[in-house]
Amino acid sequence: MIAFWLLAIALIGTGVFVITARQPVHSVVGLLGNFVALAIMYLTLQAEFLAVIQILVYSGAILILFVFVIALLSSGVKPFDVGPNRLPKVLVPAAIIGAIALVTIVFSVVRAPSAAVPSIAAGSAGALGETGQADVFGSVANFGQALFTTNLLPFEVTALILMVAVIGVVLLAGDDEPARRRPKPRASGRESIVKPAEPLTR
Protein backbone atom coordinates (compact mmCIF):
# COMPACT_ATOMS: atom_id res chain seq x y z
CA MET A 1 0.00 0.00 0.00
CA ILE A 2 2.65 2.49 1.09
CA ALA A 3 4.95 1.12 -1.59
CA PHE A 4 2.34 1.80 -4.27
CA TRP A 5 1.87 5.42 -3.29
CA LEU A 6 5.58 6.08 -2.93
CA LEU A 7 6.21 4.51 -6.33
CA ALA A 8 3.29 6.38 -7.87
CA ILE A 9 4.61 9.68 -6.58
CA ALA A 10 8.08 8.80 -7.84
CA LEU A 11 6.74 7.76 -11.25
CA ILE A 12 4.65 10.87 -11.76
CA GLY A 13 7.34 13.16 -10.39
CA THR A 14 10.04 11.78 -12.62
CA GLY A 15 7.64 11.74 -15.56
CA VAL A 16 6.90 15.43 -15.11
CA PHE A 17 10.61 16.07 -14.78
CA VAL A 18 11.27 14.25 -18.06
CA ILE A 19 8.91 16.43 -20.05
CA THR A 20 9.79 19.71 -18.36
CA ALA A 21 13.58 19.56 -18.16
CA ARG A 22 15.34 22.03 -20.42
CA GLN A 23 18.36 19.83 -21.06
CA PRO A 24 17.86 16.39 -22.62
CA VAL A 25 20.47 14.96 -20.24
CA HIS A 26 18.32 15.95 -17.29
CA SER A 27 15.40 14.24 -18.99
CA VAL A 28 17.47 11.09 -19.26
CA VAL A 29 18.17 11.16 -15.54
CA GLY A 30 14.46 11.61 -14.86
CA LEU A 31 13.68 8.75 -17.20
CA LEU A 32 16.16 6.55 -15.35
CA GLY A 33 14.35 7.18 -12.07
CA ASN A 34 11.07 6.48 -13.82
CA PHE A 35 12.27 3.15 -15.17
CA VAL A 36 13.70 2.01 -11.86
CA ALA A 37 10.52 2.92 -9.99
CA LEU A 38 8.48 1.11 -12.62
CA ALA A 39 10.66 -2.00 -12.28
CA ILE A 40 9.99 -2.02 -8.53
CA MET A 41 6.30 -1.65 -9.28
CA TYR A 42 6.51 -4.67 -11.61
CA LEU A 43 7.95 -6.63 -8.69
CA THR A 44 4.96 -5.68 -6.58
CA LEU A 45 2.79 -6.95 -9.44
CA GLN A 46 4.59 -10.32 -9.49
CA ALA A 47 6.31 -9.76 -12.80
CA GLU A 48 9.84 -10.69 -11.81
CA PHE A 49 11.21 -11.38 -15.24
CA LEU A 50 9.83 -8.17 -16.67
CA ALA A 51 11.25 -6.19 -13.75
CA VAL A 52 14.71 -7.50 -14.55
CA ILE A 53 14.17 -6.93 -18.26
CA GLN A 54 12.98 -3.42 -17.54
CA ILE A 55 16.24 -2.61 -15.77
CA LEU A 56 18.40 -4.39 -18.34
CA VAL A 57 16.78 -3.22 -21.56
CA TYR A 58 15.48 0.19 -20.64
CA SER A 59 17.99 1.48 -18.15
CA GLY A 60 20.86 -0.49 -19.58
CA ALA A 61 20.37 -0.22 -23.32
CA ILE A 62 17.84 2.39 -24.35
CA LEU A 63 18.96 5.08 -21.93
CA ILE A 64 22.59 4.55 -22.83
CA LEU A 65 21.58 4.97 -26.46
CA PHE A 66 19.93 8.26 -25.58
CA VAL A 67 23.01 9.41 -23.67
CA PHE A 68 25.28 8.50 -26.58
CA VAL A 69 23.13 10.36 -29.08
CA ILE A 70 22.95 13.42 -26.87
CA ALA A 71 26.70 13.37 -26.41
CA LEU A 72 27.21 12.87 -30.14
CA LEU A 73 24.90 15.63 -31.25
CA SER A 74 25.79 18.26 -28.71
CA SER A 75 29.58 17.95 -28.97
CA GLY A 76 31.05 21.12 -30.32
CA VAL A 77 27.78 22.75 -31.30
CA LYS A 78 25.47 25.08 -29.56
CA PRO A 79 23.56 23.71 -26.62
CA PHE A 80 20.38 21.89 -27.25
CA ASP A 81 16.91 23.21 -27.13
CA VAL A 82 17.70 26.87 -27.41
CA GLY A 83 15.33 28.91 -29.43
CA PRO A 84 11.98 30.55 -29.10
CA ASN A 85 9.64 29.09 -26.59
CA ARG A 86 6.74 27.68 -28.55
CA LEU A 87 4.72 26.68 -25.54
CA PRO A 88 2.08 29.46 -25.84
CA LYS A 89 1.40 28.58 -29.47
CA VAL A 90 0.78 24.89 -28.90
CA LEU A 91 -0.70 25.08 -25.44
CA VAL A 92 -4.34 25.41 -26.47
CA PRO A 93 -4.47 22.54 -28.99
CA ALA A 94 -2.36 20.38 -26.71
CA ALA A 95 -4.67 21.05 -23.79
CA ILE A 96 -7.74 20.28 -25.91
CA ILE A 97 -6.34 17.01 -27.29
CA GLY A 98 -5.02 15.96 -23.91
CA ALA A 99 -8.30 16.75 -22.18
CA ILE A 100 -10.33 14.80 -24.75
CA ALA A 101 -8.05 11.79 -24.51
CA LEU A 102 -7.87 11.92 -20.71
CA VAL A 103 -11.66 12.12 -20.44
CA THR A 104 -11.95 9.16 -22.79
CA ILE A 105 -9.59 7.02 -20.76
CA VAL A 106 -11.03 8.02 -17.40
CA PHE A 107 -14.53 7.41 -18.72
CA SER A 108 -13.61 3.96 -19.99
CA VAL A 109 -11.89 3.09 -16.72
CA VAL A 110 -14.80 4.29 -14.63
CA ARG A 111 -17.51 2.78 -16.79
CA ALA A 112 -15.77 -0.53 -17.37
CA PRO A 113 -18.05 -3.38 -16.36
CA SER A 114 -16.57 -4.76 -13.20
CA ALA A 115 -18.09 -8.15 -13.99
CA ALA A 116 -15.63 -8.51 -16.86
CA VAL A 117 -12.78 -8.78 -14.37
CA PRO A 118 -12.80 -12.30 -13.04
CA SER A 119 -12.74 -12.88 -9.36
CA ILE A 120 -9.21 -13.81 -8.46
CA ALA A 121 -10.17 -16.13 -5.65
CA ALA A 122 -12.61 -18.11 -7.76
CA GLY A 123 -10.64 -18.50 -10.95
CA SER A 124 -7.21 -19.54 -9.87
CA ALA A 125 -6.91 -21.63 -6.82
CA GLY A 126 -3.27 -22.24 -6.13
CA ALA A 127 -1.95 -20.36 -9.12
CA LEU A 128 -0.91 -17.37 -7.08
CA GLY A 129 1.97 -17.65 -4.72
CA GLU A 130 4.68 -15.64 -3.14
CA THR A 131 7.01 -13.82 -5.48
CA GLY A 132 10.26 -15.71 -5.78
CA GLN A 133 8.91 -19.22 -5.73
CA ALA A 134 9.11 -21.38 -8.80
CA ASP A 135 6.13 -22.54 -10.80
CA VAL A 136 3.78 -19.82 -9.65
CA PHE A 137 2.28 -17.01 -11.62
CA GLY A 138 4.83 -14.43 -12.57
CA SER A 139 7.88 -16.54 -11.87
CA VAL A 140 10.57 -16.79 -14.48
CA ALA A 141 9.77 -20.46 -15.00
CA ASN A 142 6.12 -19.67 -15.60
CA PHE A 143 7.00 -16.85 -17.96
CA GLY A 144 9.41 -19.00 -19.94
CA GLN A 145 6.88 -21.80 -20.16
CA ALA A 146 4.29 -19.41 -21.59
CA LEU A 147 6.80 -17.75 -23.89
CA PHE A 148 8.18 -20.89 -25.50
CA THR A 149 5.05 -23.00 -25.73
CA THR A 150 1.82 -21.13 -26.26
CA ASN A 151 3.43 -17.91 -27.47
CA LEU A 152 6.24 -19.17 -29.62
CA LEU A 153 5.14 -17.31 -32.73
CA PRO A 154 5.13 -13.88 -31.00
CA PHE A 155 8.60 -14.68 -29.72
CA GLU A 156 9.83 -15.35 -33.23
CA VAL A 157 8.14 -12.20 -34.46
CA THR A 158 10.14 -10.41 -31.78
CA ALA A 159 13.33 -11.74 -33.32
CA LEU A 160 12.20 -10.52 -36.73
CA ILE A 161 11.42 -7.06 -35.35
CA LEU A 162 14.86 -6.81 -33.80
CA MET A 163 16.55 -7.87 -37.00
CA VAL A 164 14.58 -5.33 -39.02
CA ALA A 165 15.58 -2.69 -36.49
CA VAL A 166 19.25 -3.62 -36.73
CA ILE A 167 19.22 -3.50 -40.53
CA GLY A 168 17.28 -0.26 -40.54
CA VAL A 169 19.64 1.45 -38.12
CA VAL A 170 22.69 0.33 -40.06
CA LEU A 171 21.16 1.60 -43.30
CA LEU A 172 20.07 4.88 -41.75
CA ALA A 173 22.97 5.92 -39.60
CA GLY A 174 25.67 3.76 -41.06
CA ASP A 175 29.02 4.97 -42.26
CA ASP A 176 28.60 7.32 -45.19
CA GLU A 177 32.28 8.06 -45.59
CA PRO A 178 32.44 6.68 -49.16
CA ALA A 179 29.80 9.19 -50.19
CA ARG A 180 31.77 12.03 -48.65
CA ARG A 181 35.09 11.03 -50.17
CA ARG A 182 33.67 11.08 -53.64
CA PRO A 183 34.00 14.41 -55.41
CA LYS A 184 30.69 16.15 -55.57
CA PRO A 185 29.52 15.74 -59.16
CA ARG A 186 26.61 18.10 -58.75
CA ALA A 187 28.63 21.15 -57.75
CA SER A 188 31.29 20.63 -60.40
CA GLY A 189 28.71 20.01 -63.06
CA ARG A 190 26.88 23.17 -62.24
CA GLU A 191 30.06 25.21 -62.47
CA SER A 192 30.90 23.78 -65.85
CA ILE A 193 27.49 24.68 -67.12
CA VAL A 194 27.48 28.15 -65.69
CA LYS A 195 30.97 29.21 -66.66
CA PRO A 196 30.69 28.98 -70.44
CA ALA A 197 27.41 30.81 -70.28
CA GLU A 198 29.00 33.91 -68.82
CA PRO A 199 30.70 35.17 -71.96
CA LEU A 200 27.42 34.98 -73.83
CA THR A 201 25.75 37.33 -71.42
CA ARG A 202 28.53 39.84 -71.81
Added chain:
Amino acid sequence: MNPSVFAVPMENYIALSAVLFFLGVIGVIVRRNPLIMLMSIELMFNAANLALITFAKAWVNPAGHIFAFLVITVAAAEAAIGLAIVVVVFRRSAHVDVDEVAALRG
Protein backbone atom coordinates in the same frame (compact mmCIF):
# COMPACT_ATOMS: atom_id res chain seq x y z
CA MET B 1 -11.55 -8.34 -5.08
CA ASN B 2 -9.36 -10.37 -2.84
CA PRO B 3 -7.30 -7.92 -0.76
CA SER B 4 -4.39 -10.31 -0.57
CA VAL B 5 -4.00 -10.22 -4.34
CA PHE B 6 -4.13 -6.48 -4.76
CA ALA B 7 -3.15 -4.63 -1.63
CA VAL B 8 -4.03 -1.59 -3.67
CA PRO B 9 -7.16 -1.64 -5.85
CA MET B 10 -6.46 -2.47 -9.45
CA GLU B 11 -8.09 0.78 -10.54
CA ASN B 12 -5.23 2.66 -8.91
CA TYR B 13 -2.70 0.95 -11.13
CA ILE B 14 -4.80 1.65 -14.21
CA ALA B 15 -5.25 5.27 -13.21
CA LEU B 16 -1.51 5.60 -12.64
CA SER B 17 -0.95 4.06 -16.05
CA ALA B 18 -3.32 6.59 -17.62
CA VAL B 19 -1.57 9.48 -15.89
CA LEU B 20 1.85 8.28 -17.08
CA PHE B 21 0.52 7.80 -20.60
CA PHE B 22 -0.77 11.35 -20.72
CA LEU B 23 2.47 12.71 -19.37
CA GLY B 24 3.99 11.09 -22.44
CA VAL B 25 1.30 12.51 -24.72
CA ILE B 26 1.84 15.99 -23.32
CA GLY B 27 5.57 15.61 -23.80
CA VAL B 28 5.17 14.63 -27.45
CA ILE B 29 2.72 17.44 -28.16
CA VAL B 30 4.44 20.25 -26.30
CA ARG B 31 8.15 19.57 -26.61
CA ARG B 32 9.81 20.15 -29.97
CA ASN B 33 13.12 18.52 -29.20
CA PRO B 34 13.11 15.14 -30.98
CA LEU B 35 15.09 13.47 -28.20
CA ILE B 36 12.64 14.49 -25.52
CA MET B 37 9.77 13.49 -27.81
CA LEU B 38 11.32 10.01 -28.08
CA MET B 39 11.67 9.85 -24.32
CA SER B 40 8.01 10.79 -23.98
CA ILE B 41 7.16 7.93 -26.32
CA GLU B 42 9.12 5.65 -23.99
CA LEU B 43 6.98 6.95 -21.14
CA MET B 44 3.88 5.95 -23.08
CA PHE B 45 5.27 2.48 -23.77
CA ASN B 46 5.94 2.05 -20.08
CA ALA B 47 2.45 3.18 -19.14
CA ALA B 48 0.99 0.62 -21.53
CA ASN B 49 3.23 -2.05 -20.01
CA LEU B 50 2.05 -1.16 -16.52
CA ALA B 51 -1.56 -1.61 -17.62
CA LEU B 52 -0.75 -4.92 -19.33
CA ILE B 53 1.00 -6.31 -16.28
CA THR B 54 -1.78 -5.17 -13.99
CA PHE B 55 -4.35 -6.94 -16.13
CA ALA B 56 -2.13 -10.01 -16.35
CA LYS B 57 -2.17 -10.19 -12.59
CA ALA B 58 -5.92 -9.60 -12.41
CA TRP B 59 -6.55 -12.51 -14.78
CA VAL B 60 -3.61 -14.59 -13.52
CA ASN B 61 -2.62 -15.01 -17.13
CA PRO B 62 0.97 -14.76 -18.33
CA ALA B 63 -0.19 -13.58 -21.76
CA GLY B 64 -0.07 -10.04 -20.42
CA HIS B 65 3.55 -10.54 -19.49
CA ILE B 66 4.29 -11.89 -22.96
CA PHE B 67 2.66 -8.87 -24.49
CA ALA B 68 4.62 -6.52 -22.25
CA PHE B 69 7.76 -8.33 -23.34
CA LEU B 70 6.81 -7.71 -26.97
CA VAL B 71 6.18 -4.05 -26.19
CA ILE B 72 9.63 -3.74 -24.61
CA THR B 73 11.15 -5.24 -27.76
CA VAL B 74 9.27 -2.87 -30.00
CA ALA B 75 10.27 0.03 -27.75
CA ALA B 76 13.91 -0.91 -28.09
CA ALA B 77 13.61 -1.11 -31.87
CA GLU B 78 11.72 2.16 -31.99
CA ALA B 79 14.30 3.94 -29.86
CA ALA B 80 17.15 2.66 -32.00
CA ILE B 81 15.53 3.65 -35.29
CA GLY B 82 14.23 6.96 -33.95
CA LEU B 83 17.63 7.94 -32.63
CA ALA B 84 19.23 6.89 -35.92
CA ILE B 85 16.82 9.20 -37.76
CA VAL B 86 17.67 12.01 -35.34
CA VAL B 87 21.37 11.47 -35.97
CA VAL B 88 20.91 11.45 -39.74
CA VAL B 89 18.73 14.56 -39.72
CA PHE B 90 21.11 16.37 -37.44
CA ARG B 91 24.06 15.38 -39.61
CA ARG B 92 22.49 16.95 -42.68
CA SER B 93 21.21 20.09 -41.04
CA ALA B 94 21.87 21.31 -37.56
CA HIS B 95 18.21 21.60 -36.70
CA VAL B 96 17.08 20.09 -33.45
CA ASP B 97 13.54 21.35 -33.83
CA VAL B 98 11.12 18.93 -35.45
CA ASP B 99 9.06 21.81 -36.83
CA GLU B 100 12.00 22.81 -39.01
CA VAL B 101 12.58 19.32 -40.39
CA ALA B 102 10.36 18.99 -43.42
CA ALA B 103 12.35 16.55 -45.55
CA LEU B 104 9.96 13.71 -44.80
CA ARG B 105 6.84 15.78 -45.32
CA GLY B 106 4.68 14.28 -48.00
